[in-house]
Amino acid sequence: xxxxxxxxxxxAPVSGRFGRSVLLPVGLxxxxxxxxxxxxxxxxIPPILLxxxxxxxxxxQSNYVILLGEAVPTAAESVLSFVIASALGVALAVSLTFSVxxxxxxxxxxxxxxxxxxxxxxxxxxxxxxxxxxxxxxVAVFIALFPVVVSxxxxxxxxxxxxxxxxxxLAASEWQVFRMVRFPYAMPFIFAxxxxxxxxxxxxxxxxxxxxxxxxxxxIIMFAAGAGETATVLAAIVLLCVIGLALYGVVELAERAxxxxxxxxxxxxxxx
Amino acid sequence: xxVESPGATTVALPADAPILGPSLRRLRPIVLPLATAAxxxxxxxxxxxxxxxxxxxxxxxxxxxxxxxxxxxALIGNAVPTTRDTLxxxxxxxxxxxxxxxxxSYSPLLRDTLYPNxxxxxxxxxxxxxxxxxxxxxxxxxxxxxxxxxxxxxPVVIAAAVxxxxxxxxxxxxxxxxxxxxxxxxxLVRFPFAxxxxxxxxxxxxxxxxxxxxxxxxxxxxxxLGFYILNAGxxxxxxxxxxALVVLCALGVALYGLVALTERVVRRVYGRH
Numbered sequence: 001x002x003x004x005x006x007x008x009x010x011x012a013p014v015s016g017r018f019g020r021s022v023l024l025p026v027g028l029x030x031x032x033x034x035x036x037x038x039x040x041x042x043x044x045i046p047p048i049l050l051x052x053x054x055x056x057x058x059x060x061q062s063n064y065v066i067l068l069g070e071a072v073p074t075a076a077e078s079v080l081s082f083v084i085a086s087a088l089g090v091a092l093a094v095s096l097t098f099s100v101x102x103x104x105x106x107x108x109x110x111x112x113x114x115x116x117x118x119x120x121x122x123x124x125x126x127x128x129x130x131x132x133x134x135x136x137x138x139v140a141v142f143i144a145l146f147p148v149v150v151s152x153x154x155x156x157x158x159x160x161x162x163x164x165x166x167x168x169x170l171a172a173s174e175w176q177v178f179r180m181v182r183f184p185y186a187m188p189f190i191f192a193x194x195x196x197x198x199x200x201x202x203x204x205x206x207x208x209x210x211x212x213x214x215x216x217x218x219x220i221i222m223f224a225a226g227a228g229e230t231a232t233v234l235a236a237i238v239l240l241c242v243i244g245l246a247l248y249g250v251v252e253l254a255e256r257a258x259x260x261x262x263x264x265x266x267x268x269x270x271x272x
Numbered sequence: 273x274x275v276e277s278p279g280a281t282t283v284a285l286p287a288d289a290p291i292l293g294p295s296l297r298r299l300r301p302i303v304l305p306l307a308t309a310a311x312x313x314x315x316x317x318x319x320x321x322x323x324x325x326x327x328x329x330x331x332x333x334x335x336x337x338x339x340x341x342x343x344x345x346a347l348i349g350n351a352v353p354t355t356r357d358t359l360x361x362x363x364x365x366x367x368x369x370x371x372x373x374x375x376x377s378y379s380p381l382l383r384d385t386l387y388p389n390x391x392x393x394x395x396x397x398x399x400x401x402x403x404x405x406x407x408x409x410x411x412x413x414x415x416x417x418x419x420x421x422x423x424x425x426x427p428v429v430i431a432a433a434v435x436x437x438x439x440x441x442x443x444x445x446x447x448x449x450x451x452x453x454x455x456x457x458x459x460l461v462r463f464p465f466a467x468x469x470x471x472x473x474x475x476x477x478x479x480x481x482x483x484x485x486x487x488x489x490x491x492x493x494x495x496x497l498g499f500y501i502l503n504a505g506x507x508x509x510x511x512x513x514x515x516a517l518v519v520l521c522a523l524g525v526a527l528y529g530l531v532a533l534t535e536r537v538v539r540r541v542y543g544r545h
């Protein structure tokens with residue numbers, strides 16, 4: 001049945017499909033929020049367990065000065081650690097792929113590092129760096145670095161052999177091959193790694209703020225949870241989501257811009 | 273989209289330099305990384321000893337080893353609740369995730385409604401919800417299992433939904449024209465086609481489950497490796513932190529290996545697709 005409906009859908013007018021693909025999910029989200037609100041009011045759920053969406057909104061409205069003030073360091077840490085992790089990750093991947101020996105020696109170890117729960121190292125960074133913003137930034141860089149390295153390195157060696165052979169037979173220098181073939185081919189992989197990196201950066205920054213508890217939205221969350229102010233926790237989470245999605249959106253936009261720059265010739269869907 | 277698994281990108285890189293003899297060359301992909309790791313440990317040992325780095329800041333691998341040996345019973349005792357919670361969260365996430373993905377793959381309405389929201393939730397920093405789970409479920413292991421399950425659920429749904437959507441239309445049509453029932457088509461075509469994607473989602477889920485349980489133990493627990501690490505860190509016993517980390521890494525790799533092994537077995541049963 002699904003297949004039939006699928007073929008019907010393909011024939012549906014574009015505007016109808018757009019309406020469906022946008023209206024349905026947004027409608028569900030609104031429905032969930034409304035049901036949540038009604039449930040909270042009807043069942044008289046204590047606000048410490050689950051505050052209603054309107055209560056969260058009131059906190060956002062009345063405390064926005066404090067919340068935005070704490071969102072600034074969190075956003076700054078996230079952006080900084082994302083930029084460092086991406087730059088460092090791509091640079092590491094490039095140096096990895098230039099030598100077979102270096103690659104074979106390091107790559108399996110890096111993949112291994114992917115698997116271990118690096119977040120558990122967070123308390124060590126407090127010992128090394130103290131309880132400042134530096135700690136959450138470094139924790140975030142540390143856990144976001146590995147997806148970027150692994151994905152970029154995979155991309156840099158995935159250029160088609162025929163294309164590389166063609167370059168070589170046209171006497172292209174190593175640098176030219178890198179700039180014109182390897183790097184463009186690696187672009188989708190690099191962006192895929194950066195997108196995982198964004199989510200990892202947010203985890204790292206929040207966990208760093210959980211355990212250092214000095215400032216930032218993570219601090220607000222821990223503090224409010226300890227005081228039983230669940231509405232404040234949710235309000236801080238809303239702001240965290242906004243920061244995370246904004247960062248992700250920037251990466252997505254950058255990917256589109258780069259794809260446009262390379263004239264849409266970029267191989268798409270390299271990584272699944 | 274962050275469906276890409278941390279481990280799934282392990283592409284075999286081509287070795288194109290015939291420098292060593294044939295037998296050595298075959299062993300090179302194994303020997304070289306191991307030798308690098310050993311070299312790094314040796315460098316660490318000598319650098320820490322020569323520079324007299326205080327053990328609080330960075331203990332030497334030898335100190336970590338002896339700490340690991342001494343504390344092994346305590347560490348294993350703490351690894352038990354962590355393993356149990358991780359496995360419980362992983363199974364819950366896998367069953368619920370694959371179940372929801374099946375539902376999504378059968379109903380286009382459900383897919384259009386749920387899938388964008390699932391992808392959005394996948395991007396959002398769900399870790400921040402950890403303290404709420406403590407408020408809802410208390411400081412027992414149920415809050416950690418629920419939190420870790422919640423975090424690892426999304427990669428499974430998204431990967432499995434992508435997998436079910438990717439089954440070859442030709443094979444499905446053939447199955448239908450041979451009057452296979454919906455159920456038979458599912459078992460014989462859709463499910464086997466989706467297996468690689470499901471397993472790649474499960475691999476991400478396993479690493480996420482470990483992370484979720486450890487974060488849960490950071491926030492509230494009286495036992496477990498996360499608790500042990502935080503406790504040792506607070507006492508500035510860095511060697512003990514590292515010993516616990518070694519156990520945690522071994523646990524993470526073993527659990528990941530378990531999923532990878534299951535994948536091989538299942539693939540053999542289905543005769544390699």
